[in-house]
Amino acid sequence: MIDQNKIREQFPILNQKINGYDLIYFDNGATSQKPLTVIDSISNYYKNSNSNIHRGVHTLSRTATELFEKSRKTIANYFNVKNDQQIIFTAGTTDSINLVANGLAKNYLKRGDEIILSTYEHHSNILPWQLWAEENGGKLKVIPLLEDQSLDYVSLEKLISDKTKLIAITQVSNTLGLITDLEKIKSIAQKNNIPVLLDGAQSAPHMAIDLQKLDVDFFVCSAHKMYGPTGIGLLYLSEKWLKELPVSKPGGGTIKTVTFEKTEYAEGALRFEPGTPHIAGAVGFAAAIDFINEVGIQKIFDHEDELVQYAQLKMTEIPEVIVYGKSAHKAGVISFNVKGQHPFDVGTLLDKYGIAVRTGHHCTQPLMQCLTIQGTVRISFAIYNTKQEIDFFIEKLKKVITMLS
Ligand SMILES: Cc1ncc(COP(=O)(O)O)c(C=O)c1O
Structure with missing residues (x-):
């Protein structure tokens, strides 16, 4: 109790x-309220530790960097991720999906390819793919609903062709609350060697998520729906995609070396985190995870x-x-x-x-x-x-x- x-x-x-x-x-599906521990963590960060992270030798910068990277570890542990570098801080679910879509568009998705979505996707998990499809002669295919408004998994098999390159699907419908049968989706996807992007915006606030067990290629969610602050979320990349997803949003922080002729990008999460990130947001996100852990x-x-x-x-x-x-x-x-x-x-x-x-x-x-x-x-x-x-x-x-x- x-x-x-x-x-x-x-x-x-x-x-x-x-x-x-x-x-x-x-109205928690839109955004949840925040516990005092989250509010205090953000306020304390600005009161005591605010500084820009990475590449700073002064004490405050090192403290802020430690807090930021500790937050990544807290979140990676919570989602049972093997390597914390697989957790990339983004502005939220929408930003994460765009990062994947723009990355895949660079060298994975080819003209005329097909992506499978479900009827109950949020616009955030439709528009980036639709934009790509419009610009590249691609096609979106949609898993229909049955009479009871659950997904018609049987028809998924029929939607798959040799051009299917991705299944992008929500784990919980934000409108209906229905939980997607991920095992069914995965078994069909794995049989056909198709990567899966799982939108966890509405599942992460309510359900235990073990990303090693889920074994999807991409997972995305937003902190603000899980007792954390707005403007921060995550993109999880499987080990394969951490190595293979092309950079689509370059900027300070994502690099190893830069010359006017060529840039060598960093490895790991930083590769996908351009510019000054939402440091206080990451700290608040980790405090929200601590709150969830405390309640269970x-x-x-x-x-x-x-x-x-x-x-x-x-x-x-x-x-x-x-x-x-x-x-x-x-x-x-x-x-x-x-x-x-x-x-x-x-x-x-x-x-x-x-x-x-x-x-x-x-x-x-x-x-x-x-x-x-x-x-x-x-x-x-x-x-x-x-x-x-x-x-x-x-x-x-x-x-x-x-x-x-
Ligand atoms: C299922 C689903 N996907 C994506 C989003 C977009 O999330 P955000 O606005 O935090 O980027 C939402 C937000 O309601 C959602 O419910």
């Missing part, structure tokens, strides 16, 4: 009224799973509510609509009761097109959410339905 009061005390932002009601923050990721998953099952059951009992991707196999997210009502109206009225939800297409317009809807209302949970909050939400949702009808 988790001590809910003790956890909530660490998130001062939760202790406020919105429109006269206690804030209920159900399995406890976080179990608690949020209980909330999802509880809320999903209560919502399906309301006849006016349509829940999308109804399944027991979900992580932290429920999307729904009220029949005949626009999601913005539902979200705006819930805000009047202090309940923060997200409304719209959730950066998954192709999924919306597949479901033939404009958008949904999405509630998404974190470790500090409670069943009492769900009870209050259900009570007010019923009130909102009455008001709108």
Whole structure:
């Protein structure tokens, strides 16, 4: 059992009224709140250790470098990565996917090649590939959904051809909350020798992730969805791609030697980290990992799973509510609509009761097109959410339905 009061005390932002009601923050899929330890780690960094990293002989620079590289180690350990150089600091999931796409475009992806995505990808895992495809006569192929809105894994086999160069897929759908069956994807990918990019933006906040066991080629996630700061995330590269992914974003810090004729790039993570990185962000990211470790990721998953099952059951009992991707196999997210009502109206009225939800297409317009809807209302949970909050939400949702009808 988790001590809910003790956890909530660490998130001062939760202790406020919105429109006269206690804030209920159900928008964790967009970004989670930050515990005091994360806020303090960033503040302490700027108070005591701020300096530019690498290539500095003075004490403060060495301290900042140590903190930055220690953060990389903390994060690599958490994800069970063999070599911490396989963890590259980026601005977040979107930045990481762009780094892979631009790198692969240099010497791996060839004219007319094909990339497989799923119907429920976030735009961040569509647009970089689409841009490449448009410029190179490439093709995107899409794993369709079944009737229950889960992925049609059987059809994946049929999508594969000798031109398939990558499967880029999310581990958890940010709109439906459904967990992708990675074993099925991997077994097909491995049989056909196709690399896999796994978008962990919505899985890393909720589930244990062991990157040696997952054994994918690329893994990406954002700190801000896992109790850390905005503007920092990671790109994990398998050992093979750490050696083979071309540099696509050069700059100070990525090099070994430079002449006007030729540059020799550094090896390891620095090769992909141009310019002054988000040092305080890396420190805050590591503090967020420490927070997750302290609570225990399995406890976080179990608690949020209980909330999802509880809320999903209560919502399906309301006849006016349509829940999308109804399944027991979900992580932290429920999307729904009220029949005949626009999601913005539902979200705006819930805000009047202090309940923060997200409304719209959730950066998954192709999924919306597949479901033939404009958008949904999405509630998404974190470790500090409670069943009492769900009870209050259900009570007010019923009130909102009455008001709108
Ligand atoms: C599945 C998924 N992928 C990618 C992203 C983009 O993440 P970021 O905005 O942190 O780059 C998100 C953000 O919501 C997401 O949910």
